[in-house]
Amino acid sequence: VFPIAQRSGQQAGHTQLSHVSNTVVPVTGESAGAVRNALFKSAHFLSIATDVKGVIQAFNVGAERMLGYTSAEVLHKITPADISEPREPTAPAFEALIGRASQGVEDVYELTWIGKDGRRCPLLMSVTALRDDRDGVVGYLLIGADRAAPPRQELDRTQQYLDTAEVILLALDMEGRITFLNRHAYAVLGWTGDELLGRDWIDTCLPARIRDAGRKRFQDLLAGDLTVIENPVLQKSGEERPFEWHNTLLRDEAGHIIGTLSSGVDITERNRAAQALIVAEERMRFALEAAGVGIWDMDYTTGVNRWSEILEAQYGLQPGTFRGTFEAFIELIHPDDRESVLETLGTSLKTGADFSQVNRSIWSDGTVHWLSSAGRFYFDAHGEPVRAVGISQDVTQPRAMEAAYLEAQKAEARMLQERNVALETAKSTAEKAVTRLKEVDRFKQEFLSTVSHELRTPLTSIRGSLGLLTSGAVGALTDEVVQVVTIAERNAIRLIALINDILDLERLETGRMELQFGLVSVVSVLRRAVESVEPFARQHDITLEARAVPDACSMIRADADRIVQVLVNLLSNAAKFSPPASVVTITVEPGDGWVEFRVTDRGRGVPAAHRRAIFDRFQQIETSDAREQGGTGLGLAISKSIIEQHGGTIGVESEVGIGSTFWFRVATPTRPVAQRLGRAILVCDDNAERRLSLERAIGDGGYTVITVPDADAAWAVLQGGDVAAVVLEGDAALLTRIRKEPAFEAIPVILFGSPLVVSPEALSDSLVLFLPEHVDESQLLAAVRQSVERGRAAVQARYVLLVEDDLTLLDVMARQLSRQGIAVRTATTGEEAIRVAEADPPALMVLDVGLPEHDGFDVVDAMRRRSGLKDTPVLVYTGRDLIEEQRGRLRLGPTRFLTKSKASDEEFRRLVAELRQIPRVHGVEAARRP
């Protein structure tokens, strides 16, 4: 290593040739020889030795490599003129190169030589005079290094970095004197090479206050401590700049340390950034603390856990008293929460994910505080935790809770709102449409009602006036006047009928016609209808003939007035279309659950094509007959609507030229669906001999006996529905099976054998009798008789009374329950309900509230006063919304409420099944109690 010096300035007359003057470094003795030899062997440095005139005497491998000439080619030539591109303006004359060197000053130039192949070779070159022993100049040594392309591959990485980066490159000798400073160093320090080379670095370039430390540091460095250090440098101007120094030692060929090489990086910016970071952190800390957020910082390398004062306060500690270890932290946590905290931290440690948790702390005063915290672990390159930081907030405070709650509420509300927007839109659209329809409908109804009333009032006067005129009450009239006035009166009457019909039809079709259902005598409605039409029929010489009504259809469940209206309509139509002196017959025939009324005329008949249409509005079959003029064309439409409101059907059978029969069907009263208790005694026994003897014994008592050998055969017989009681030989399984089937639950069972084999339910079953294995015939018969009686009583006691004035609904309910084998009786009015219940207490009453002739409240009131009925279970099944006070008034025994529109059929059945199983304190069960 040899000292070099350089300067970036330019000397006049030397373009691109910088000229740096330097003090002579004596190159003498062994050291000089060693250096010369080392240099001459180097491939990295160009070395050319010349005589005093520039004639090349030696040309080393470095020169060969850089300039492309072989040593042989250039020996004895003059350098640089002979070996340089003549046109190269920068190529200096040899005299110029050696100008100063000849005077004993080493010259260093930056110059460009041209290689053999024309390649430009920017060189940093020093020219030194070679002297003999008497100090006479004998030649020159030119040593050059490639400026542009240092042999990178052979420099270590640090040097590469130092060459190119904006760093200070500093070489010191063993005494701390500056032997080299790079260009950047001069720029930074503000000195020139002349001023600094050979000076003491520490005294010159370090601030006074750190010089002592610097000297000690320099000795440490020479001793081999290569620690990176931060030291400011002192600029010539007296200002300081912070630098970070990386150091290495310089050795000679023998490996002896001859000095140090240091690179310094300006860390002003870094420090500023670091400072800014500190300020930012401070601000953050301040903000967090102002918000009551505690901060902690766990250093894993030291094990120190630093807590902010706020955090200490959150754990009930005085400022500065937290002991600062992980263990101390765990001790402050509520014992019940420690495990979960450790688990949370453990998971975060394992996965590297941020953690958050809520845990309690117990203060020294015993109070418990809820803390919510979040944090993060930092790991080194090996995945080991080096640090963990986090924040903590006391969420015990009501304000914090409230804020969190409000926030949650807001979020929820937002979510719900979003979710409901579409739904609401759809709903409101639908609702608007419905509202509009309802409005239109209401308007129509109001209009019809108003118009009809307004029309009827003047028509009443017109009709009355005409009536008075034709009666002669206000004076005698000529025949012609009577005739005209009669026409006017008849049409006034027809107009009134038309208005009434329109109103009726409208009411029927919109369901606003309140039908008054009740038990109606068929004979009475027939009589009323015939009486009403008789005068008209007689007028046309028609005989109305009502045939005898069979017993099976003496009653119907209907609105009597409406049925009369239908019959009147059909009868008057028949009278209109029958030939004079003919008979219109009315017959009534029983059907399966209905009664069919048939009105038969001897008229012209209805052509098949018209049979359906005649039930439509304003469909007159014929208009030629004068008798039809009284019709409104709405009669059949109204009749059809009325019958349909009854759940019935209406139709016509006709043969053109012979006559027509108009018929309609309405329901008979829903009869109690008796649980199917037959007459036979079923004996199930696998022993043929015993079967035979039982059959004989029971048969002797006058009973029909069916014997079967096993359960499956018994089941088949039971399903046939003709069984009054079952006698079993110890088959408890079959007993259970029978009881599970609703249709068979009221069938009495006699079981031979021990009661111990049956279930507790069977033991408390009043319809199960136990008989010892050996009984005489009379004991057996007594048991059979008792069972059959109890079975019948039980069927009656277990019926469900359905009280409902809506016949359609009543029918649906009755069918539903009957299908399940539940006995049913019905009542359509409050009065009827009370009567039925009094005669035979029901197991359960299903009660509608709005009823004709005493509503649901009255029914409950009446039953409450009867000791045998006051505990009756009730299922109030109504369309009304009941208030609590009303519910109280409807309670009898165990009472449930079901809203018609809201309850499913399944719910209804389930409640009925449940309620009717409630044991009653009267009736069969009560009688059985010892």
Added chain:
Amino acid sequence: MKVLIIDDDADIRTIARLSLSRLGGMDVVEAAGGAEGLRKAHDEKPDVILLDVMMPAMDGTATLAALRSQAATTETPVIFLTAKIMGTELERLKGLGAAGVLTKPFDPRTLPSDVRALLEVGLDH
């Protein structure tokens, strides 16, 4: 027999009056509203009152109640006159203690006999 007709429609009153007087030979007193009817019922002591249901101000139901609370007319039979109505309304009116209900429009030729028939049924009770 003296009949008081309470109806706000003058035409109806006229027809009823002519029918009852000319065809039925009855004495007829008219009133155009409930209040006037009460006064006339008190003053004239009719044997029967024909009372319209739908009237402005004091309707038939209110008038009947007032007649019942007035000593002179407590027992006077009242027959409602009403437009064609449904069964429930008919039941309601009967339940108020009227001797009967006649529907409008009525036939002037049969009105006197209809009134008499209702009174006879009422007397049987």
